[in-house]
Every structure is written in structure tokens, then in C-alpha cells.
Amino acid sequence: MKISSTRQRIIGGLLLLLIGIAISVYFWQMRLQKPLEIDMAHHQHSSGAVSQLGMHDHSPTGVSCEKFVAKEAPGPTRKFDLTAARTVLQLDNGETVDAWTFNGTSPGPEIRVTEGDRVVVTLRNKDIDEGVTLHWHGINAPCSQDGVAGVTQDAVRPGEQFTYTFVASAPGTYWYHSHQMSSIQAKKGLLGSIVVEPREPSAPFSAAKEVNALFQRLDSSMLLNGSSKALSVPGKAGEQIRLRLTNGDNETMNFSVDGAPFQVIAMDGRDLHEPGHLSGVMIPVGAGQRYDLLIRLPESKKVIVKSQSATGLSIMLGSGNEPELTEGGAMFSFVDYGTPQPDDPISKRKPDRSYVLRLGQSLFVKTINGHSFHEIPPINVKEGERVHITLINEGGGDHPFHIHGHTLRVISQNGTPLTGSPVYLDTLLMKEGESYEVELVADNPGLWMAHCHNLGHASMGMTMMLNYEGITTPYRVGTKSGNLPDL
Numbered sequence: 509m510k511i512s513s514t515r516q517r518i519i520g521g522l523l524l525l526l527i528g529i530a531i532s533v534y535f536w537q538m539r540l541q542k543p544l545e546i547d548m549a550h551h552q553h554s555s556g557a558v559s560q561l562g563m564h565d566h567s568p569t570g571v572s573c574e575k576f577v578a579k580e581a582p583g584p585t586r587k588f589d590l591t592a593a594r595t596v597l598q599l600d601n602g603e604t605v606d607a608w609t610f611n612g613t614s615p616g617p618e619i620r621v622t623e624g625d626r627v628v629v630t631l632r633n634k635d636i637d638e639g640v641t642l643h644w645h646g647i648n649a650p651c652s653q654d655g656v657a658g659v660t661q662d663a664v665r666p667g668e669q670f671t672y673t674f675v676a677s678a679p680g681t682y683w684y685h686s687h688q689m690s691s692i693q694a695k696k697g698l699l700g701s702i703v704v705e706p707r708e709p710s711a712p713f714s715a716a717k718e719v720n721a722l723f724q725r726l727d728s729s730m731l732l733n734g735s736s737k738a739l740s741v742p743g744k745a746g747e748q749i750r751l752r753l754t755n756g757d758n759e760t761m762n763f764s765v766d767g768a769p770f771q772v773i774a775m776d777g778r779d780l781h782e783p784g785h786l787s788g789v790m791i792p793v794g795a796g797q798r799y800d801l802l803i804r805l806p807e808s809k810k811v812i813v814k815s816q817s818a819t820g821l822s823i824m825l826g827s828g829n830e831p832e833l834t835e836g837g838a839m840f841s842f843v844d845y846g847t848p849q850p851d852d853p854i855s856k857r858k859p860d861r862s863y864v865l866r867l868g869q870s871l872f873v874k875t876i877n878g879h880s881f882h883e884i885p886p887i888n889v890k891e892g893e894r895v896h897i898t899l900i901n902e903g904g905g906d907h908p909f910h911i912h913g914h915t916l917r918v919i920s921q922n923g924t925p926l927t928g929s930p931v932y933l934d935t936l937l938m939k940e941g942e943s944y945e946v947e948l949v950a951d952n953p954g955l956w957m958a959h960c961h962n963l964g965h966a967s968m969g970m971t972m973m974l975n976y977e978g979i980t981t982p983y984r985v986g987t988k989s990g991n992l993p994d995l
Contacts (some may be wrong), residue, residue, distance in 0.1 A: 542986070543882065543985070544986050545984045545989065546658075546984060548882065548973055548985055549570075550980075551882050551885075570980040571953075571978060573659070573955050574982065576650040576651040576652050578626065578650055578673045578675050583625040583626065583676075585626040585628055586625045586626065586627050588628070588629045589611075589629075590630070590631050591610065591631075591632045592608060592632070592640045592686070593609060593636065594606070594635050594636060595697075597697075597726075601736040601737070603729060603736075605729060607696060608636055609698070613734060614698075615697075615700040615722050618700065618702075618703065619701070619702045620703045621676045621702075622707055623678070623705065624676065625704075629642065629671070629672045630669055630670075630671045631669060631670050631672065632668075633666050637665075637666060638688065638689055638693070638990075639688050639991075640663060640686045641661060641663055641670070641993075642670075642672055642685075642687075643690075643912075644702065646682040646683070646777050646798070647674060647678070647682050648914060648915065650952075651913065651952070651954025651956070653674050654687075654956070655672065655687050656687045656912070657993045658983050658986070658989060659955055659973075659981055659993065660983070662989065663688040663990060678704065679704045679705060679706040679777070680704055680778060680779075680798075681701075681702075681703060681774065681798040682702040682798070683701050683754050683756060683796075683798070684701075684702055685699035687957075688992065689992050690993060691964050691966060691967040691994065694724075697726050699724060700722075701752075703718075716749060716750040716802060717748065717750065718750055719741050719749055720752045720754075721739060721752060721754065723755055723757055723815075732821040735821075737821075738822045739822075741825050742826070743805045744826075744827075745808070747826075750802055751803060751813060751823065751825075752798065753813075754797075754798045756796075760793065760906045760908070761815040761818060762790045762791065762792050763813055763814065764837060765801065766833050767809050767830075768804060768805065768806045768811045768831075769785040770803045771784065772840065772845065773800050774798075775797070775842065775931060775933060776798055776932070777798060777934075778931075780842075781846050782846050784846065788834055789838055790837045790840060792839055792840065792937060794906060794908030794936075794937030795935075795961045795962050796935040797935045805826040808828040808829065809828045810824050810828055810830050810831060812831060813825070841921075842926070842929070844926070846929025847928060847929060852930060861887075861895050862897070862898075864898045865897060865899050865909075874904055875969060875970065876972055880968075881972075882985070887958065887972070887974040888975055890950065890976065891953050892949075892950060896919075897916075897945070897947070897948070898944070899946065900942075901943070902940075903940055904940075905962065906937060906938065907937075907970065908935050908962060910958070910959060910960070911956065913956040916936060916946040916947070916948050917930065917931070918936065919947055921942065923943070933946075954976060954979055955974075955979055956975070957993065958971070958972050963994070967994055971994045
């Protein structure tokens with residue numbers, strides 16, 4: 509049957525309308541993500557207009573984020589130099605990648621220090637035109653040292669340098685990455701690992717062999733510690749391995765452990781209290797998260813740790829025969845894992861402020877409470893307050909919610925209060941349909957980003973601010989300054 513010319517015109521018109529809507533939404537999103545100039549302390553545009561979305565009206569006077577610097581450290585000063593540069597990398601699978609590197613490698617050099625050390629890192633930009641920064645993911649550094657382009661500093665341009673200083677106050681597994689055009693620059697290779705060792709190691713873990721495993725996606729290649737091949741770690745029966753897993757990719761990685769029971773001894777660098785032994789359980793590590801596993805090597809059998817999303821990048825521990833590999837298994841839940849802390853310091857008083865954040869999707873835009881990027885009202889706090897936040901994943905995939913400069917205490921999952929070990933995170937993995945209650949203590953004055961650490965989602969609008977009242981910044985986000993932290 510032939511379609512009439514009138515019907516063809518109607519169909520053609522509808523298609524043009526849909527294409528027009530799609531293009532309009534796309535450019536609207538780009539306008540949100542690449543504004544001319546935004547003051548993230550006040551969400552004030554270059555025109556001087558303030559978004560009317562229920563935000564507090566801040567005074568233009570106050571204390572600059574630049575004034576908050578590292579305090580005196582009980583330990584020695586440790587100095588590091590990182591040079592960002594365009595590099596052609598030859599991978600061990602024969603592929604060649606045009607990468608952006610720190611000191612010629614991706615990941616960049618591991619920074620390993622001791623609790624209490626004063627850490628001084630000088631970042632130099634050789635030839636990356638877009639500019640670079642260093643964000644210390646999970647480390648509660650002072651505001652001026654957080655490394656967010658347009659909020660705490662200008663992006664470091666070619667030929668320039670910036671020196672970061674902070675105290676390694678909390679032992680644990682952390683990582684660093686550029687927070688200028690983060691969704692692009694992390695994938696191009698500008699990331700690395702940080703380990704803060706305890707000054708006085710706890711007895712159960714002090715004798716364990718350290719294995720650091722940073723997973724990343726370099727363009728289209730999935731790598732483990734910069735390699736496209738499996739990681740083999742020799743060891744003897746009875747030896748304990750502390751495996752530090754870092755997910756530097758944008759997608760959730762589900763890890764299985766075959767060949768021996770294991771314990772989850774830390775999440776996001778924070779120890780769990782009296783963690784139990786697990787077998788046949790999958791460990792979901794969200795983008796930006798870190799899990800520390802403790803594994804005792806068995807007799808005459810290897811232990812294999814692997815993720816289905818990183819084919820070929822298994823971690824083989826010990827020697828002997830390979831174990832029988834399992835497929836799937838129950839997902840690890842921290843709701844009832846471990847035991848409560850006897851001297852748990854959690855306050856019983858009501859929080860000073862409460863917020864509800866609904867993470868979702870609208871066409872091409874990732875949203876929080878229906879808004880995107882600088883149009884999202886910030887979480888406003890005063891120093892010393894306890895802040896209660898309800899986080900709800902209403903759609904658009906996994907959302908690992910990361911907050912800068914603070915640590916979240918998880919109170920409940922899907923309405924069920926935690927009954928095991930206290931859980932402190934800087935990045936909370938939320939599956940679609942899940943809800944969490946978390947609390948934080950406003951103990952680090954400044955201006956702080958909070959965003960989905962699927963950096964592609966952040967680039968699509970799922971990024972907002974936690975702002976202390978009275979704190980200002982001389983820096984601006986936008987195309988005028990060239991500071992685009994979450995593009």
C-alpha cells in the first residue's frame with residue numbers, strides 16, 4: 509500500500525520535530541555543562557542573576573577557600589613531583605595508545621606515605637592544552653588543595669605548575685585524578701594510586717603482604733596497574749595478602765574470589781570492625797570506590813580474584829593448581845557485615861539539617877532533584893553541624909555518589925538500619941531503585957563538589973555543591989576561564 513503524500517509530510521514533519529527537540533536538549537545540556545561563567549560559591553552567573561531554586565542568598569563577602577590550608581603535621585614532609593604530558597604508550601598487548609600521563613606512565617606513580625606525614629606534590633603541565641589538576645579522591649584535604657578547576661584553583665596550563673600540600677591524616681587506600689574535564693582526562697590516563705599506611709599497624713594485618721590493584725579504562729583498553737594482562741603474585745601457604753582494589757573506571761566492577769575464604773577489611777580506606785569470613789560472594793566495587801580484602805593463601809592452590817567486566821585481568825595469588833571458578837553468587841552486603849563498634853561515637857541528637865537527593869535521568873541529562881549541574885541547589889551547611897542526607901537512585905544506571913572533603917556514615921539501606929560494623933564511605937554505590945540514609949559532620953570548611961563518579965554521568969549534569977556558609981572563591985567555572993571540572 510502506498511503512503512499518501514499528506515501522510516508522508518506529517519511523518520516527515522514529526523521526524524524533523526523530534527530531531528529538533530533532540531538537538532535543542534543536547535545544546536541545552538551543553539549550555540549547562542559549559543556555561544560562560546559560574547561562581548560555584550553562590551551559583552551566580554556572569555550576568556549577576558541568581559538562580560531562583562530555593563537556594564540561600566549568600567553574601568558576596570566571606571572567607572576565601574584559598575585561606576584553608578594544611579595544618580602542622582606530626583610526621584615528616586614527603587615530596588613528590590608529577591608532570592602531566594601527552595605520551596604515546598606501547599601497551600603490553602601490542603596496542604599503541606595516545607595517552608595523557610603523569611611522569612610518562614598511566615597510571616602515574618604510586619604515592620605511598622605514612623599516617624601523619626605532610627605530603628607535598630608539585631604538579632607540572634608540560635603540554636596538555638586543556639589544563640590539568642590533581643584531586644585527592646577520598647582524602648579530606650583542605651579546600652584550597654582539593655584540585656577542582658574553577659572551584660579551588662584554576663586549571664594548570666602548559667608551562668605552569670601548582671603545589672599541593674595536605675596531611676595524610678587517615679590511613680587507607682585512595683587515588684588521585686585530574687578534576688579538569690574529569691570524564692575525559694581520567695580516561696586519557698591522568699590518574700594514580702595513593703596508599704596511606706598506618707603509623708601503628710593493627711596486629712591482624714601488619715604482617716600481610718601488600719598488593720595494590722588499580723583498574724582503569726585507558727581509551728578503550730581495560731588495564732590493571734597499567735597492564736592488559738593478569739597480575740600474578742607469588743606466595744606461600746598460610747601467608748596473608750592484603751589486596752587493595754581500586755576501581756578507576758566509570759562502571760561497577762563485580763569481583764569474585766575463588767580458592768579461599770576472604771574478609772572485607774576496609775571500604776574506601778576506612779576499616780570495618782570485626783569483619784567475618786566470606787565465600788562465594790561477589791564484591792560490587794563502584795566507580796571510584798576502594799575495597800581492601802584480606803586473603804590467607806591455601807595449600808597447593810592458587811587464589812584467583814577476577815571481574816567479569818575486566819576480561820583477562822584476573823589477579824592470581826600464591827602457587828599451585830588453579831581453583832574451580834565460580835560464576836555469579838550472592839552480592840556482598842555491608843548492612844549486617846561485621847559487628848557494631850562498642851564505643852561507637854555516633855551522636856544520638858537530631859541532625860541540624862536534612863536533605864533529600866533524588867538521582868535520575870531526563871532525556872540526555874542526568875539530574876539531581878530534577879535539575880542539572882549549577883542549577884541544582886547546593887547543600888548549605890555551617891561548620892560543626894550534623895547533616896542527614898537521603899539518597900535515592902530513581903534511574904539512569906548505577907550512581908556511585910562521591911562527596912569531596914568529607915566522609916559519609918551510612919545509616920540505612922532501603923529503610924533497613926545497619927546492624928553490623930559502622931560503614932564510612934566517600935563514594936556510595938547506589939543501584940537503580942535503592943535508597944540510603946547517610947550522615948556527615950561538617951568539619952572541613954570550604955566549597956565541595958558532590959557528584960556521581962560515573963564521570964560520564966557527572967559530565968551529563970549529575971554534579972552539585974556542598975557549600976559552607978560564608979565561604980567564597982575567586983575562581984570561576986565556565987568557558988571564559990576554561991575551568992570545566994566535570995566535562
